Amino acid sequence: MSNEFQFGENPDKFEVTKDLIEEVKNNPPKLDDLDGYQGHPIKGVGDVYTPVEIVTFILDNIGFNKEANIEDRTIIDLSCGTGSFIREIVRRIRSRLIEKGLDPSNPEDAETIVNTITENVYASDLNSIAIWRTAQVVIDELIEEIELLDQNDPVLELKFYNDNSLLPTFNYGIDGFDFIVGNPPYIKNSEIKPEIDDIYRSEYETAKGKYDLYSVFFERGIDLLNNGGKFGFVTPDRFFRADYGEPLRSKILSDTHIKALIDLEDDPFPKVDAYPVITIFEKEDKSFPRYQVDNSFYYCTAETDDLSEISVFDQDLVHFDNGMDCVEYNQSDLDQSAWDLQKPEIKKVKSALEDKLIRFDKLPIDIRAGIATAADDVFIINKQTANKLEDDILVPVIRGRDVQKGSTSWDDSYIINPYRHDKSVVNISEYPKTKSYLSKYKSKLEDRYCVRERNKRWYETHDTIDYNQETKRRIITPxxxxxxxxxxxxxxxxxxxxxxxxxxxxxxxxxxxxxxxVFRYLLKSSMPEIRTGYWRQMKRDLKQIPVIDPSIYTAEQRDEMIRLVSQKDWDKIDDVIYRILDVPDAHINVIESF
Incomplete structure (x- = not known):
């Protein structure tokens, strides 16, 4: 490993010096000044500011509040970022102690308040700036008490660690935590350094396939949690359905009691490509017979501003204000396969439709992904550039954005096709104009994976183009x-x-x-949502979507459908489909309002 990652087993605590205290007094930390604020990630580390509504909801619903004995419990934010969780944690412990009778203006009580927080509140982050800023917000919250302490230098030490807490050598010095919270960094597998990726894959069950880093944070958190400990994360919801999420789903189900999964319908992190979910669970001792017996939890969809209207901490006191969309599930109904969490009426209508349909792949179909070039800005050209190159090496190209319902809006774009109709590679010298054009980008083209690792010629596309197949009459979809x-x-x-x-x-x-x-309803209720209102269509998923068996059409229905398609009369097509499938009015209302 490189020196950057040679962390010791006993990392250093963060020292709060007199100079830092003076700096905070003169310039209290403000959210607007922080990288990561308003959903902008801190460059290179993926940290984003967590809105106070999310922080409040997670702490409330893991039971970290002033009504509980939180002064005697340990809590950690595994990736503290800009200190959103830590600030509120400190506020709650301080309020709890003051309500118990401690006076922050009394030197002895002030010392007790500070010591309680420094003993029980932990934080870590790979980014030194994040640790520094998190320390600043703690000083800001405790400045009254800190000024009453004996003024040694450093004045105090915080259990805040500028280290990679996911590495196996990292040791917090305690057996486990009572509470774990956080908003793990938004880092894709491709952005993890290879030498660190190798370590994660060897140490963590969840580091499989094209995993995102938050999966490893989940596993690390579960392992660090005491039996009976509470856990609250806000992360992308991709682990519900993604293949790489299977080990994580399995670990959550085997090691914890889920309390709540809250899908956020708005976008509190607009600058990162994530559709967030809040996950609340409790770690259970699997040696007890009661483990995983009839554990129920709530799946809700909500706007960030409405989180205060949901309370799931005490299952006997669950309440949802303003008709919140929440559904109770039994954990035993889930397994490591994809989690399809939806409202009962959605699942009911979907199930009724599926009973009358067949899987798409039962038809004689072949679904293929379109052509990847690994250099679209070079291989895909506009009409003006196309007019300067040889015609017989160019083919019209259709992109997802060009596809409408029943038609396409081609924008006069072409793809340079460096293959003959038998899929053999052309001699680019036979196309001097195209060779001259491509040669301007030769160094860039040579640096592509398909050239470096698969020994393709520098002017080939990433995917080999089978002209006869790719240009056949077919159906396309984005x-x-x-x-x-x-x-x-x-x-x-x-x-x-x-x-x-x-x-x-x-x-x-x-x-x-x-x-x-009908098909839109089945697509939307089955495909992984990547942002509000948008879903990603994958070949694997498309093959499983139910379709009408063509053999059930009568000759009259077949002729009517073909006529309506030519007219692009989708409303009347809906009427025909509803009649053929005998869909009741109540189900039609659900389908069309979904």
Whole structure:
């Protein structure tokens, strides 16, 4: 390992010096001055400011409040970022002690308040600036008490550690924590240094596939939590369905009692590509017979500003104000496969439809991802550039953004196709204009993975283009969408922001169903949501979506569907589909309002 990651087993605490205290007094920390504020990640480390509504909700619902004996309990923020959690933790402990009779203006009581916090509150972060700022907010909250302490230098030490707490050598010096909270950094697997990635993969069950770093923070947190300890994180919700989330789902189910999963419908972290969920659970001692017996939890969807209207800490006192969308689940109903958490009426209608349909892959279909070039800005060109190159090396290209419901809006873009119709690579010297154009970007093209690791020629696309296959008449759909958008195309190549669906049957008949409200309902209720109102369509998932068995159409219904598709009359197509499937009015209302 590089020296940057040679952390010891006993890391240093953060020393609060007189100079730092004086700096905080003269310039109290303000949120607006912090990197990470308003959802902007701190560059290179993925930390973002956690809104106070989320902090408050998590602490309330793990039971870290002044009504509990929190002064005797240990708590840690495993990736403290800008100190949002730590500030509120300190406030709550201080308020608890004052309510018990301690006077912060009394030197002895002030020392007790400070010592209680420094003994029980922990934080860590790989970013030294994050640790420094978190220490600042603690000083700001305790400045009255700190000024009454004996003024040694350093005045006090905080159990705040500027280290990588995920490495196996890291030791906090205690057996476990009573509470663990946090907003782990938003770092994708591709952004983790290879030497550290190797360590994570060897040490953590959750570091599998294209895992995101928050998965490892979950596992580390569960392992550090005492039996009966409470846990609250806000993270992306991708682990609900993603393949890499399977080990994490398994660990959560096997080691904890879930208390609540709260999907946030707004976007409190707008500058990071995350659809956040709050996860609250309690670690259970698996040696006791009561473990995992009929444990129920609540799945809710809410806006960040409405979190105060949900309370799930005490299951006997659960309340949801203003008709909050919350559903009770039994944990035993979940397993390590994807978690499909939805409101009962959504699942009921979906189940009724599925009983009348067949899986997409039961039809004679082939679903293929579009072509990836690994250098779109070079290989995909506009008409003006295309006019300067050889015609027979260019093919029209359709991107996801071009696909509408029943049609495409081609923007005169072309892809440079360096392959013959038999998929062999062309001799680029036979196309001097194109060679001259591509040569301007040769160093960039040579640096692509497909050239470096797969020994492709510098002017090839990442994916080999099978012209005869890629330009066939077929149905295409975007990979990311907020609506069911399917169109029939021919003679163009699909970009990798599209999927192509090849079908041996009647394309018009199929596309009528694919653009129906029924299919939209099934898509939206099945596909992983990546941001509010948008879902990602994956080949694996598309193959499993239910479709109408074409054999159930009567000749009259078939002719009617094809006629309506030619007219793009999607409303009347919906009526036909509802009649064929005998969908009751109550279910139609759910489908069309979803």
């Amino acid at each position: 990979d990311v969408t907020s609506d069911n958008r399917f169109a029939i195309v021919e003679g163009s190549i699909s970009h990798n922001t599209c999927y192509s669906i090849y079908y041996e049957g009647d394309l018009e008949l199929l596309i009528g169903y694919l653009n129906s409200s």
